Amino acid sequence: MATKKSQETTPLDGDEAPVKLDEVLSKLGAFGKHQMITMCMLALVYATNSMYNVNYVFAVEDVNYRCKVPECESAGSPYIVPWLNASSPHLEGPKQCLQHPPLSAQCHTFNTSVLRECQEWAYEIPNSFVAEFGLACEEWKPPLVGTIHSFGSMIGLLIQGQISDRFGRKTAAVFAGTMGAVLGLTKSFATSFWLYLVFEGLEAAIGDALSPMFMLSIEIVEKKRAVLFQMILLNCYTIGQIIMPFIAWGVPYWRNFLRVIYAPTLIILTYSFFLDESIRWLFSKGKKKQAIKLIEKIAKRNNVKVDKTLINKLDYIDEDSSKVTDRKLLIKTFRSRIMLQRFLVCMVWWFTITLINFGMMISSVLISGNKYLNFALLIMMDIPANIFYWLALSKYKRKLPLIGSFIVGGIFCVSQPFMPKGYAWIGLALFMAFEMLATFSYNIVYMYTSELFPTYTRNSMHSICSAFGRVGSLLAPQTPLLMTYWTGLPALIFGLTSLLSGFLTLFMPETAKTQLPDTIREAEVIGKRSVIKYDPAKESLKGT
Template sequence: MDGSEVEGRLHVDAVLARLGGWGRHQALTAAMLALVYATNSMYNVNYVFAVEDVGYRCKIPSCDGSNASFMTPWLNASQSWSEAPVKQCWRPDVADCSPSNVTDLGDHACTEWIYEKPDSFIAEFGLACQDWKQTLIGTVHSFGNMLGLLIQGQISDRFGRKTAAVVAGSAGAVLGLSKSFARSFWLYVALEGLEAAIGDALSPMFMLSIEIVEKKRAVLFQMILLNCYTCGLIVMPFIAWAVPYWRNFLRVIYAPTLLILTYSFFLDESIRWLYSKGKKERAVQLIRKIARRNGVEVDNMMLDRLDYTEEDTKSNVSDKKLLMKTFKSRIMMQRFLVCMVWWFTITLINYGMMISAVHIAGNKYVNFSLLMLMDIPANVLYWLALSKYKRRLPLLVSFFVGGLFCISQPFLPKGYAWLGLTLFMAFEMLATFSYNIVYMYTSELFPTYTRNSMHAICSAVGRVGSLVAPQTPLLMSYWSGLPTFIFGMTSIASGCLTLLMPETARAELPDTVAEAELIGRKPLLKKQTAETSIT
């Protein structure tokens, strides 16, 4: 008899185990999820290439001939391209067209510019000498994503993982394509914020991915999908390289997600969510459908014993009461606060690293792709580590070791640039490793009926890190090693807080607050038969 059985009832994991770990149903679902994972990674940071930084200089009719190139007449015979002024916001002395003769900036203010790439985002919207507008795109995306996570979490927990994912994915495709037709900078900013707020399908898709398989197989399933996410990041810079015009680049990366509209017919809902909402009949129908698809048998006696009797799972209990019940628990609140610090740290570090990648000397497309390539061994290491060493220990080690790597980088001898780059790439791998664990760990700490909401709130509040990340390069004016030093210190602080968290690896996914509170106190192998009703 299954260990999860008590007083004639079975836990959902028992049925999921019976349905098989990797059958036809899981493979088809993974294929649909893979598209969302791969494209979502591009949408989160596509502005790095769509809104790329380009050179510009002041246009002076008396100096510029009809056939003048971008840099002429600024280049002397002894100057190379890299030595020439790439950006100029004021006019040189018209007498010799040399910027070195500028004596009064106010008297030589520039009103018209020549751009290195006339069809670039910066040129089309006339953003010369307005660098803040360029960085605003990433900030608005991060802020919209922060608000969107709160919305998506509520929709997912109330209406289902499938509904939230299909609506968000379809909206993201439409809004993303709309950006490519924008003729106003502020319209583009508004569409960027809307897309991030209502067009991010990853959160509900992630919940669906960990709930369609039994707990012990969730890490392997997630590792496969995370590599799809990484592949999107690796491929994106080469798409930008092959399709340099920013409007066409956006159309190429957003068009595939129009397929998500068809998921309404092919994607199945989470069995766990259906049972947590008291939708037993729909859940049983779905179980039988999956059993037929995978070629396995599930007897009626097992399905009859799979039931929820707690007050929390009754359909007449509001989602607001369930969320408030979660927050009223001291244990849940402690976990929530730690998770927020985790999320701030991983978003600050990961977005900071990606932004830094395009500023490394060399081909920015290749550099970005190579840095993202480090995520693949991080994903595999994530699967191996969590399979053997549970959750807390790998996260603790990655936070501490990654933090030490980052703190030590500014103090390396100047003549060992290769060593600094090696530490940078090692830290990127550990940062991704930490990100993956936090994503999984957070989802295992809270009950099913508020799991996506709590996960989304933690992620949304933590997104403050992604808002701060674009500004970290400014700290280099005080000390070149200050950004990486801050990354390292926040990583170590998060590692210390990890000591306060319970181990979740051997516990079943909790469905109620009472079950969630038991994690870390004793093995959660048996379901509780009742829970205090909501007052």
Template sequence: MAELNDQKSIHLDDVLEQLGAFGRHQLVTMCMLALVYSTNSMYNVNYVFAVEDVQYRCRIPACEESNDTTFSMPWLMNSSEQQESVKQCVHYAPVPGCREFNTSELVQCSEWVYEVPDSFMAEFNLACEDWKQALVGTVHSFGNMLGLLLQGQISDRFGRKTAAVFAGTMGALLGLTKSFATSFWWYIALEGLEAAIGDALSPMFMLSIEIVEKKRTVLFQMILLNFYTGGLIVMPFIAWAVPYWRHFLRVIYAPTLIVLTYSFFLDESIRWLFSKGRRREAIKLIEKVATRNKVKLDKMMLNKLEYIDEETRTELKQKKLLLKTFRSKVMMQRFLVCMVWWFTITLINYGMMISSVFIDGNKYINFALLVMMDIPANVFYWLALSKYKRKLPLLASFIVGGIFCICKPFIPKGYAWIGLTLYMAFEMLATFSYNIVYMYTSELFPTYTRNSMHAICSAIGRVGSLVAPQTPLMISYWSGMPTFLFGVTSLLSGALTLLIPETANTELPDTVSEAEMIGKPSVKDPVDGNEMTRLSQ
């Protein structure tokens, strides 16, 4: 403490270090964040089970009414099983066993019988319209892409807490409303709207990385990411236990209504308060956290707390702050690389989760087993970033994962276990890359536009998640095309990573000038002697 008092100024990270990373305040906040992380993971891909593939066949009234027990007609599947073409959906040739029809006769098919009568496909009569199933996932990703742009602006302008409470509450309400949809297009509209304004993860993530000192953010994130993975693991078992899609949606969306109470219990980001010039509120919150964590802070230290805030002093509006960020050539280069990163990780992660339900066996268990690979990936993420910083682990995961994926289609059929092993290993590396990119992107841009830039990179990169629901359709051209595509984009992202500076030992930048300093020669940290780039003007 004496060393801190001897300094001419105190940096915010120094104060956050004094407050601790796992005191009572942080643990209570983590519990609130954990609910959003675990439920948000379900909301992003629940359509995999809600809008599931169901077998169907042409309905022939005379045969349906017949009591002939020998009557048997084969189920038709949608394009995922590679049927001949639309021809099978337009006409159906009755099979032997139905006495009312000649086997050579073709019948115009206008009605369908579904294997699961109360399924999403059956209720909205989607037989032979495979594109409508894929449209649900695509619309969700498109809505999410637009929503990230909106959420980033709300979060940077009105605060992380305000954005998170609004999005979390709207997500729960729209998700529940979606379960009462009476038509396919009404469902699609609600799906897009929920994804656009009901995703609370982005502002919650920003709050989570700003609540603790820089050195503790990776560990803090690793714990929360396991809650995210936990939600994905639990989801298929909920779908298995509650197979009716309307009830399934109500079960997973109802718990998030509790986010509305966060208005009273969740505290704003101290760093965001400072970035908006609300120093008095920030100091008051620091004192509140110190009291809750039973930490004694020297008031002289708080008086010396320095927070460079040139943009607030000039009273620039948020749009001007974004323009200032984009006018920087350094920021623009990082932005372009981050877009490619985000395209790659969303394409691969969503594509692999969607493809998992087409693997032979129990689709619920297959999905859960694949997602369980995320747990070692999350732990590996913490260990690797603690020792090897950010750049090297991300580079290695993109390159190695890309090689694995490109090799998989060329594995001989007799060695299917090798292909499955590569697939599982690539899933772990894909999650590992996703985690790093989420963190890395947030550390490359200044505080006053951090959530906005993170959201823009994520939103534009979500083109990958728009493409992901369509990847199973590529199998009709070549069975290895989806994984080959995943591998090529992964290698490209790895190459571009070489253009980005290391951020592990730098404080979170608060201005464009500070952000541009990242990667410059470091100096000894006056507090603990570690190398730390002091971002100052």
């Protein structure tokens, strides 16, 4: 709702000082008609994207199987043949499985010393992913889907960041969202495991619209409203993940499950007509006329008035300077010692949060009980984490909450393996508390990273950090294997990486009370005690 204050025309002081964009965005309001329409469009992307990142947990589910025994398959057979799976101790090698002894013996009396290659398989769920592609005794193949998705996301983030910074947030988001829907639906018709794997990788690489949409969401409102705006969208992301297991429960056939979750995002193609570009990005590219026209459109839609003199004095990069190539801008960003140091710390942050969050998510479906409810209950812990994220950042800025969450979470995780076995409930409580803190840290890192770099390379730098973080998600599926050496080893590794990230955060600047930097010089002075007056004339983009 537009306030009375924002409806009034605000005169500008007589000085010639350039006006910062946040001053204009504050007059446009944070929850006017324009912002609410945009938020609804963003909410669909957030909710569906959360399903796309981990749908393989249910689509590529593990099922029991055994060698097919014709004499025991007929209806009304009095014999019971035990089901096996990839973790069965009787499986001693690929394509080797228990087979029945001589036909004179009963089918349920397996002779464990009799092993031979199976010619045909029977599956407990005949229309499952594993059954349709014949993956019995090839236990390495189903987890490969998640690994390929993470690898595709890592490559895709680098691509999306470049597209977003060069062609705009809107263009990148519409392209990625549409391709994600098309490729997601296409993989539901895959006729072989390897073809499915190709579509999975392509979808992750070019069909992830979350990164450009996130940039659009934080650039659409003034800085002090960005956290609240993001908290609402993060809850949409969480709700999508909570709904997903119930869709999988209600639509158990994996092909139909994929079609149900991917079909709604075909509507993203229409965003090219209704979604507006980021005003901040337009100014960073020297597109002043388009940016002013958009400001006037938003003001009219929100029924507010903004002084044209104020708009005309907006500080922006001029047309000539903006013609420098995106590659040179990225190189210049890395040449800055301060930017490079921040980038290295951000990479450690992202590695830590993806390793922990994906590791926790994988652990949730291994817990005994209903896997759909277990997954939903674990993800529900993200809702209070999202609300806590908003409240903490509103009061305690960025740096202190992130340090606290990393260090406290690390202590919880390191302590968990050493809890007395007679007090298992304490270990479970620490596990759930660590999940909340992990989500809390993830949210802060997502926001914090975007505030440390200049507008013209913001999405690229954010995407590179996020892409490196995907190494953590690649390693996460392998962490349960460490339990063969010591059951507490995964938790200990999670805790130590969290403590390291908390320590490194001490060297990062506070960004809460600063405007989003548009140039490297503006970004470099963030957090410095002495206020350095910014002179746009000194920000040369041509000498890179």
